[in-house]
Amino acid sequence: MDKSLAEFLDESGLSQPGDTSALYDVERIRALLLEAAKRGEAVSYSEMLGKLGFRFTRPKMRTLCRTLDAIDETARANGEPELAVLVVRESDRLPGQGWWTGRTDYRGEWTGREALRHVEKLQQQAFDYWQRRRA
Template identity: 65%
Template sequence: DSVERAVCRTLDAIDREAAATGEPPLAVLVVRESDRLPGQGWWSGRDAPAWTGPEARAYVDVRQRAAFDYWRSEGR
């Protein structure tokens, strides 16, 4: 658990810095093996649907696509 918490804290810090420079968050790319969605903690404090199911999948898909598109764009 302590390793998972440390990873989450690190990703939160990375995402805060990314937001300040207009980059998309990356923590959304870290997912559970079981359903390929971020863990419950990722959903805390977000204006999002439930953290499981089709609405959650659609919410995550949009954010993951934004991250991939940003980093695939020319000049990166």
């Protein structure tokens, strides 16, 4: 199937970027993650980008991931559980490679049953923590 030139340029990151400020909006993205944690749900990268007004593209996903890293850095400093673990791939419900790199709490493969158990454990910690803090 042929892609339009606009789709190719958008997916490759070569198109005019437009207003991508929502991808850097730590407060807004954190609020979306807190809503998901309070519901006890993970969200896909595509769903998160959609909530920010974008369709999925790899460049936008990578920008979102940098913001997720900043959110988790602040969470760790505040003694809160990670939230980036709630953003997962649709295919296997696991975070992407960037989330796994540099981790010190897990040494296995980044895919498969063991990885999913680890992710679900961290997700449950976020769910439990934020569900106790409901207003």
